[in-house]
Amino acid sequence: xxxxxxxxxxxxxxxxxxxxxxxxxxxxxxxxxxxxxxxxxxxxxxxxxxxxxxxxxxxxxxxxxxxxxxxxxxxxxxxxxxxxxxxxxxxxxxxxxxxxxxxxxxxxxxxxxxxxxxxxxxxxxxxxxxxxxxxxxxxxxxxxxxxxxxxxx
Amino acid sequence: xxxxxxxxxxxxxxxxxxxxxxxxxxxxxxxxxxxxxxxxxxxxxxxxxxxxxxxxxxxxxxxxxxxxxxxxxxxxxxxxxxxxxxxxxxxxxxxxxxxxxxxxxxxxxxxxxxxxxxxxxxxxxxxxxxxxxxxxxxxxxxxxxxxxxxxxx
DNA sequence: CATAGTATCTCGCCGAGCGAGACACTCGTT
DNA sequence: AACGAGTGTCTCGCTCGGCGAGATACTATG
Numbered sequence: 001x002x003x004x005x006x007x008x009x010x011x012x013x014x015x016x017x018x019x020x021x022x023x024x025x026x027x028x029x030x031x032x033x034x035x036x037x038x039x040x041x042x043x044x045x046x047x048x049x050x051x052x053x054x055x056x057x058x059x060x061x062x063x064x065x066x067x068x069x070x071x072x073x074x075x076x077x078x079x080x081x082x083x084x085x086x087x088x089x090x091x092x093x094x095x096x097x098x099x100x101x102x103x104x105x106x107x108x109x110x111x112x113x114x115x116x117x118x119x120x121x122x123x124x125x126x127x128x129x130x131x132x133x134x135x136x137x138x139x140x141x142x143x144x145x146x147x148x149x150x151x152x153x
Numbered sequence: 154x155x156x157x158x159x160x161x162x163x164x165x166x167x168x169x170x171x172x173x174x175x176x177x178x179x180x181x182x183x184x185x186x187x188x189x190x191x192x193x194x195x196x197x198x199x200x201x202x203x204x205x206x207x208x209x210x211x212x213x214x215x216x217x218x219x220x221x222x223x224x225x226x227x228x229x230x231x232x233x234x235x236x237x238x239x240x241x242x243x244x245x246x247x248x249x250x251x252x253x254x255x256x257x258x259x260x261x262x263x264x265x266x267x268x269x270x271x272x273x274x275x276x277x278x279x280x281x282x283x284x285x286x287x288x289x290x291x292x293x294x295x296x297x298x299x300x301x302x303x304x305x306x
Numbered sequence: 307c308a309t310a311g312t313a314t315c316t317c318g319c320c321g322a323g324c325g326a327g328a329c330a331c332t333c334g335t336t
Numbered sequence: 337a338a339c340g341a342g343t344g345t346c347t348c349g350c351t352c353g354g355c356g357a358g359a360t361a362c363t364a365t366g
Contacts, residue, residue: 009287010276016294017275021174023301029221030305038322061344068182073323075346080322097331097344118304122170123163125296129289134162136282136289141169143278148176151271152183191353214313226354228315233353250313250362309366316359321352328347336339 017144031114036084043067044077045086048103049111058101059092086110170297184267189237196220197230198239201256202264211254212245239263 032042047066051058064074078101081087086107092098126134185195200219204211217227231254234240239260245251279287 008276009291010279011272013279013287013291013294014272014275016291016298020294020298020301021177023298023305024174025178027301027305040322059344060346069322070324071345072325072347076322092344095332095344099345118301119164119167121300121304122167122297123161125293125300126163126166127161129293132285133289133292134166136286137293138162138166138169139286140278140282140290141166141173144275145169145173145176147274147278148173148180148271151274152176152180193353212313213315222353223355224314225316225356229353245313248313248363252314307366310364312361312363314359314361317357318355319357320355322354324349324351326348328345330343330345332341332343334339334341336337 027118035110038080040067040069040077041080044081045103045107045111048081048087048101049108051101052103052108057092059098060101061098063101081107180271188263191233193220193222193230194233197234198256198260198264201234201240201254202261204254205256205261210245212251213254214251216254234260 032039044067047063048058060074060078064071086104088102090100092100185192197220200216201211213227213231217224239257241255243253245253
C-alpha cells in the first residue's frame with residue numbers, strides 16, 4: 001500500500017488478500033440488506049449459529065463481548081433478531097439471572113442459504129488441490145492469522 | 154473462539170479463511186478506535202490512499218459510490234476527515250462543480266503506521282515461500298475471488 | 307439562451323450504540 | 337438466615353452516523 005514497487009510477489013499477494021476480504025464484506029453486506037438485517041445483526045446471527053453448531057450455550061453477555069457491544073446495544077440486537085423471528089430467549093433455570101439464546105429453524109435456514117453454496121464451492125475448490133498445494137494454502141492462512149494476531153495489541 | 158476440530162480439509166480451510174477475515178476486521182476496528190476514527194472514516198481513508206497511490210483523481214462522488222454512501226453521508230465523512238486534518242478539498246478548475254480530494258501528509262503517515270508493519274511482515278512471509286507454494290497460494294486467492302464474485306448478484 | 311443533466315452540499319429525521327443506572331438473582335461471609 | 341458484594345440483563349436518555357429530499361452551482365446540449 002505504501003510501497004510503489006510494482007509486481008513483487010509479496011505485494012501482489014497482499015493486494016489479492018485485501019481484495020478478497022473486501023469482496024467478502026461486500027457479499028455479507030449485500031446479503032444483510034436483502035434480508036432486512038443490519039450488519040451487526042448478521043454478525044450476531046453468525047456468532048449464534050456458530051455457538052449452536054458447536055453446542056456452546058449462548059447468552060447476551062457472551063455475545064456482547066464477542067461483538068464488542070455494551071449491554072444496552074446487545075439487548076437492542078437481540079430485540080431486533082427476536083422481533084424478526086431469528087431468535088428465542090429463555091431464562092436459564094440453573095441461574096435465573098441468565099438468558100439463554102436459541103436460534104430458530106428459520107435462522108438456521110437463512111444461514112444455510114447464505115453460507116451453504118459458498119462453502120460448498122470453497123470445499124470443492126480445496127478438494128481439487130494436490131496435497132502439496134493444500135499444505136501451502138493452509139500454512140499461509142495459519143501464518144497470516146498468527147501474524148495478524150501479533151499486530152493486534 | 155470456535156476452534157472445533159473440522160472434519161474435512163475443505164471445511165478446515167473455510168474456517169481458517171473466515172477466522173482470518175474476522176481478525177483483520179478486528180485489527181482495523183482497533184486501529185480506528187485508537188485514532189479516533191469511525192470505521193467508515195478508516196475505509197474512506199484507505200480508499201483515498203489507494204487513489205493517491207495509483208494517481209487516480211478522487212472526488213466525493215466516486216468515494217461515495219465506493220463506500221456505498223449517499224451524498225449526504227459522503228459529505229459528512231469528508232467533513233470529519235477534513236476536520237481531523239487528513240484531507241484537503243479543492244475545486245477542480247476544469248469542472249467547477251467537482252471537488253478534488255487530497256490526502257494530507259499526516260494521513261499518509263497514519264496509513265503507513267497502520268499498514269506498513271503488517272504489509273512488511275506479509276511480504277516477508279510470502280518471500281519465504283517456494284515457487285510452488287507461492288503459486289498454490291496465489292491460485293487459491295484468485296479462485297476464491299472469482300468464486301465470491303460469482304456469488305455476489 | 308434555455309433546458310436538462312451532474313456534482314456537491316444542507317436540512318430534518320431515524321435509529322444503532324453508548325453511559326449510567328435499575329433490577330433480579332447468586333454466592334460467600336458472618 | 338440474612339447481609340453485602342458481585343454478576344447478568346434490561347431500561348432510559350442521549351449522541352451522532354447515515355438516509356431521503358431538496359437546494360445550489362456548474363456544465364453540456366439543443
